[in-house]
Each structure stands twice: as structure tokens, then as C-alpha cells.
Amino acid sequence: MPVQLITEAIRAPLNHLPSKFRTSIVDLTQYKDVEAAIARTQQDYHHLIDTVEGIVWEADAQTMDCTFVSGYAERLLGYPASEWLRAGFWQRHIHFQDRERVANELNRALAKNQRLVTEYRVVSADRRLLWLHDNITPLVRDREFRLLGVAIDVTNRRVAEDELRRAHDLLEQRVIERTSELRQSIEDLEAFSYSASHDLRSPLRAMLGFAELALQHGKDQLSPTVEDYLKRIIKGASRADRLVQDLLAYSRVSRASLAQNPIALEELIRDVMEQNVQFQPPNAQVKLQPPLLPVLGHEPSLSQCVTNFLSNAVKFVRPGTVPFVRIWTEPRDDQVRVWFQDNGIGIEQRDLGRIFGIFERIQPMDKYEGTGIGLAIVRKAAERMGGSVGVESEPEQGSRFWIQLKGVPPNDQVSTPGGG
Amino acid sequence: MTKSVLLVEDEEHDIIFMQTAFEGAQVNNPLDVVRDGQAAVDYLGGKGAFVDHQRYPIPGLVLLDLRLPQMPGLEVLKWIRSQQSLAHLPVIVCSGSNQDSDVESAYALGANGYIVKPSSPSRLTRIISTVKKYWLDANGPPPNCDEWLSVIVPPPAQE
Numbered sequence: 001m002p003v004q005l006i007t008e009a010i011r012a013p014l015n016h017l018p019s020k021f022r023t024s025i026v027d028l029t030q031y032k033d034v035e036a037a038i039a040r041t042q043q044d045y046h047h048l049i050d051t052v053e054g055i056v057w058e059a060d061a062q063t064m065d066c067t068f069v070s071g072y073a074e075r076l077l078g079y080p081a082s083e084w085l086r087a088g089f090w091q092r093h094i095h096f097q098d099r100e101r102v103a104n105e106l107n108r109a110l111a112k113n114q115r116l117v118t119e120y121r122v123v124s125a126d127r128r129l130l131w132l133h134d135n136i137t138p139l140v141r142d143r144e145f146r147l148l149g150v151a152i153d154v155t156n157r158r159v160a161e162d163e164l165r166r167a168h169d170l171l172e173q174r175v176i177e178r179t180s181e182l183r184q185s186i187e188d189l190e191a192f193s194y195s196a197s198h199d200l201r202s203p204l205r206a207m208l209g210f211a212e213l214a215l216q217h218g219k220d221q222l223s224p225t226v227e228d229y230l231k232r233i234i235k236g237a238s239r240a241d242r243l244v245q246d247l248l249a250y251s252r253v254s255r256a257s258l259a260q261n262p263i264a265l266e267e268l269i270r271d272v273m274e275q276n277v278q279f280q281p282p283n284a285q286v287k288l289q290p291p292l293l294p295v296l297g298h299e300p301s302l303s304q305c306v307t308n309f310l311s312n313a314v315k316f317v318r319p320g321t322v323p324f325v326r327i328w329t330e331p332r333d334d335q336v337r338v339w340f341q342d343n344g345i346g347i348e349q350r351d352l353g354r355i356f357g358i359f360e361r362i363q364p365m366d367k368y369e370g371t372g373i374g375l376a377i378v379r380k381a382a383e384r385m386g387g388s389v390g391v392e393s394e395p396e397q398g399s400r401f402w403i404q405l406k407g408v409p410p411n412d413q414v415s416t417p418g419g420g
Numbered sequence: 421m422t423k424s425v426l427l428v429e430d431e432e433h434d435i436i437f438m439q440t441a442f443e444g445a446q447v448n449n450p451l452d453v454v455r456d457g458q459a460a461v462d463y464l465g466g467k468g469a470f471v472d473h474q475r476y477p478i479p480g481l482v483l484l485d486l487r488l489p490q491m492p493g494l495e496v497l498k499w500i501r502s503q504q505s506l507a508h509l510p511v512i513v514c515s516g517s518n519q520d521s522d523v524e525s526a527y528a529l530g531a532n533g534y535i536v537k538p539s540s541p542s543r544l545t546r547i548i549s550t551v552k553k554y555w556l557d558a559n560g561p562p563p564n565c566d567e568w569l570s571v572i573v574p575p576p577a578q579e
Contacts, residue, residue: 193519201516201539206433208539213440216541241539248518300520 002028054152057084061110061138061145064090064103076153078125095121095129110138110145119154131158186255193251200244207237239369246373249304250358253381256301260385262408263299265292265338269327272306282322284314289328293336296406301381308374309401313342316368335387337404347393356389378403423480424450425556428460428496429514430488437541438483438514444545447552452479457491460484461499464506478509481555484531486515486522494525501530510555 004026009018049056050071058068069084083089094102098120109116116136121129136149211233218226266288273279279286295302314323326341347355351362358376375389382389382403393399425447429435435453442451454460462468463476470476482500486493493513500506512533513526523534535551538544 202431202434205437205516205537205539206431209433209437209541212541213437238539252520 284323346395426479441544441548445549
């Protein structure tokens with residue numbers, strides 16, 4: 001049994017040495033038990049601290065020197081605890097770029113007696129750089145200002161964040177580059193169109209003009225053969241000119257604005273008919289079936305589509321037949337399908353798939369003229385307006401072409417065409 | 421004195437076609453031709469080779485191509501409209517281009533009309549005939565053109 005002996009002298013009369021003593025025997029068992037319990041608790045505590053996957057540390061707030069550091073510190077960074085407790089250890093091993101910032105943050109936290117959460121880099125014993133996420137609490141113990149912290153290794157997260165940021169920046173850079181390339185392509189295309197409209201058509205105009213003048217001048221003097229040759233020149237040059245014009249139209253719808261406006265379909269179609277004698281009686285009969293629902297689109301492009309549909313309807317008929325076209329609309333959910341039905345020669349099943357392709361011609365050149373671009377223009381225009389095109393047909397039964405576009409939501413104003 | 425017409429055009433064949441059309445439409449106004457933008461400015465400003473105002477008077481109508489050497493047609497148009505004495509001079513752009521951007525620019529800069537060069541001379545003749553009937557015969561000239569007189573032409577044939 002652990003005991004403690006306390007001997008004290010019994011008070012003696014003045015000027016006399018004490019001659020009597022009292023001895024107390026104190027049973028230290030409980031005290032020793034408590035001491036042991038405390039020691040065990042401390043051991044458990046240290047054991048717990050050491051198992052935490054983070055550096056638990058304590059430091060003097062003024063000198064920033066560590067007074068305690070958990071076992072994980074050595075496992076993570078490779079320095080034994082004894083080194084950590086040396087003066088200036090922290091300053092030497094925090095990354096120089098983070099040193100000032102963290103020092104300032106610590107001072108502010110101390111001044112306000114607030115907790116601080118911060119991240120900084122440290123150099124490990126094997127010269128690796130790790131990111132620590134530190135949760136620091138200022139406290140006062142025994143009248144001394146101390147800092148208590150738990151720092152976890154967040155290197156992986158920081159590395160991932162940096163990579164993400166780098167990838168993001170790279171992506172942004174790529175987008176900027178690609179947009180610039182696209183803008184350049186569009187400018188090149190516009191320059192090409194402009195050039196084509198002037199430079200390509202000019203020599204064609206010369207060929208057509210002089211051949212026609214030659215025919216006029218040589219009216220009764222030319223041999224039929226020469227006359228025939230001149231006519232063929234005119235025909236060839238006319239065809240080339242129509243190809244250029246159609247390619248330009250294709251280019252125009254490809255570059256058309258994506259802005260969409262409500263369009264009064266009936267007025268647009270009537271305008272197209274007014275501007276084209278070949279769509280009017282007696283050349284053709286075009287009947288609109290009201291009401292024609294309004295659509296959302298780009299007016300010049302839609303005009304082009306209507307013109308092309310009607311052009312085809314009027315052209316591809318049996319010789320001697322007066323072309324007849326019926327136009328009506330059909331709602332399809334939030335879209336509108338515009339139908340163009342004709343009494344023409346119709347289309348074979350096998351050709352239906354390719355008829356909207358560019359330069360695709362179904363009929364032989366000597367029977368029906370055409371550049372093979374008209375319907376490609378319609379499809380391109382429809383796509384740009386967020387719509388679609390299609391056809392139903394049987395040979396000799398006429399065809400039903402359709403273009404489907406977005407409908408106008410109720411309460412929207414419908415503009416009258418003729419402004420552009 | 422009959423007002424002349426100034427054609428600003430650099431393509432040889434287009435000049436020939438225009439002259440042919442003038443003949444075909446029986447336009448008696450003299451047709452003067454300059455082949456580039458700078459020459460047009462000199463002509464209308466009475467400078468350089470065109471100081472002789474008798475020989476090169478202010479025309480009653482300008483037919484202006486857009487694709488010109490030395491100075492593009494739109495620049496010439498801009499210059500014409502900036503000159504006080506020429507601000508109201510009738511200018512019709514006569515171009516191979518049917519591009520919306522060109523048409524808009526021309527009108528924005530003050531063109532009185534825009535003709536797309538047709539590919540057939542007979543069509544051009546019909547167009548010039550219409551131009552003559554309106555701009556050269558019927559249209560009231562802008563003020564300050566006190567010497568404007570069109571030549572008497574036979575009445576138009578019944579359409």
C-alpha cells in the first residue's frame with residue numbers, strides 16, 4: 001500500500017527547540033489510483049491523437065514554435081517530433097509563398113480570438129510539396145497565448161483542383177480560338193459570296209450579252225449552224241449563271257441570321273406570287289387554303305423557300321399541263337407544317353431520299369432544266385430556322401412537299417412582310 | 421442643252437452593253453464614260469483631265485458601278501452626296517451584285533435607285549428605256565439645274 005509520511009513538529013514554547021513530533025501516515029492508494037488513471041487517460045489521449053490522420057499540434061502563439069505535435073506528423077512529412085519542437089521549424093518548412101499570408105491570418109485570428117481555417121504548403125523531408133488544410137484555435141492556458149490546430153493533408157484535392165482549373169482555362173482558350181476560326185471562316189465565306197456575285201457573273205454576262213447581240217446583228221445573215229452555235233453559247237452561259245445565282249442563294253441562307261420573327265404566311269406567299277409572273281394565271285394556278293397559320297422564321301429565307309417550291313411545282317409538269325398548286329397549313333404540336341401540293345410529274349420512291357441533296361437532279365437535263373440546288377436551299381433554310389422539310393409523292397400523281405417550322409406562341413404580334 | 425449621262429464603269433463589255441442599250445432605247449442624251457472611281461470624282465469636280473466645263477458639264481444622271489478601281493463606287497457616292505452642288509444629283513447604282521448588303525449600303529449613302537445588271541442586252545435596253553422615261557424625260561430636275569431640257573422624243577409606243 002503506497003503511503004505518504006508527513007512529520008511535523010509540535011509547537012514548542014518560545015526559545016525552545018521542538019522536542020515533540022507528530023507523524024501522519026497518509027494513505028496514498030486513492031491518490032495513486034487517480035494518478036494512474038490520469039496517466040492511463042493521458043496515454044489513451046496520446047494514442048488517440050496519434051491515430052488521427054492529421055497533424056494535431058500545439059504551439060506558442062508568440063514564437064510560433066511547436067510545443068506538441070502528434071505522431072502523424074512524422075508519418076506524413078518525415079520529420080521526427082523532436083525536430084518539430086525546435087525553434088523556427090514551422091517558418092522553415094512552410095512554403096515561402098504562403099508564409100506571409102498565413103502569418104497575417106494567424107495574427108488577425110489571434111487579435112480577434114477567432115478560429116482560423118487556412119491552407120498552405122509545406123516541404124516534406126523527401127522534398128515533396130504538400131498542401132495542408134489547418135483548423136487552428138487560439139487559446140489561453142496558464143496565462144500564455146497558445147495555438148491549437150489540426151492539419152490534414154489535402155494535396156490530392158488541391159492537385160485535382162489545379163488540374164481542373166488548368167483544363168477549364170485550356171477549354172476556354174480553345175473556345176476562343178475556335179470562335180475566332182469560325183468567325184474567320186464566315187468572313188471568308190462572305191468574301192467569297194461577294195466576289196462570286198461580282199467576279200463570276202461578270203464574264204458570264206459578257207458571254208451572254210455578246211452572243212445575244214451577235215444573234216441580233218446577224219439576224220438574216222447567219223447560217224442556221226452559226227445561229228445554233230450562238231444559241232448554245234447562250235444556253236450554256238445562262239445555265240452557268242443560274243448555277244452561280246443558286247449557289248449564292250444557298251450561301252445566303254447558310255449565313256442567314258438565326259433571329260426569328262413571327263411571319264404572316266399568307267401575305268408572304270402572295271408577295272412571292274406578285275413578284276413572279278410564272279406563278280400567276282394563266283401560267284399557273286396557285287390556291288391558298290385559309291387560314292394559313294403564322295410561323296416563326298427568317299423572312300427572306302422563307303421567301304426563298306416558297307419561291308423554290310413554287311418554281312419546281314410550275315416547272316415539273318407534263319408538257320401542255322397547266323400547273324396547279326394548293327397550299328395549306330397543319331398544326332403539329334408547337335410547330336406548323338406548310339404543304340405544297342402540285343399536279344406535276346411526281347417522284348419515284350427511290351429518288352425521294354436524295355431529292356433535297358445539293359446538285360441532285362432527278363430528271364434528265366434535256367427534259368427539265370434545273371441546277372439541283374433549289375431544294376437543297378430549302379432544306380438548309382429550314383434547318384437554320386429550326387425546322388424540317390419533306391416530300392410525299394408517286395410518279396404521275398403529283399407531289400406534296402412540306403416545310404415544317406416553329407409556330408407562333410399565342411399573344412405574339414404577327415409582322416406584315418415587306419419590311420426587308 | 422441636253423443633259424448628259426455619266427456612266428462610271430470599268431468593265432469593257434458592260435460599257436458596250438450600256439451604249440447598245442442607250443441606242444436601243446433611243447436615248448439622245450450624250451453618254452460619257454469614266455473607268456474608275458477617282459476619274460468620276462475628277463469629272464464631277466471639274467478637276468484633272470476634266471477642267472473643261474464646257475466639254476465635261478455636270479451630268480443630269482449618273483449610272484454608277486460598285487466595283488471600280490482607284491475608288492470603290494460606294495466611296496464615290498459618299499463623296500457626291502458630300503458636295504453641296506452635287507447633293508441632289510440623281511445617281512442610280514448599276515451593279516452586278518444583288519447582295520442585300522450592297523443594296524442597303526447604296527440606299528443608305530443616298531442612291532436614288534439600284535439596278536442589278538441583267539444578263540441579257542435586250543433586258544438592259546428595256547430597263548434603260550424605263551430609266552429614260554422617268555429620270556430623263558418625266559422627272560423634275562433638282563433646283564440649280566436651270567439648263568435642264570430633255571430632247572423631244574416620239575411618244576412611247578402603246579404597251
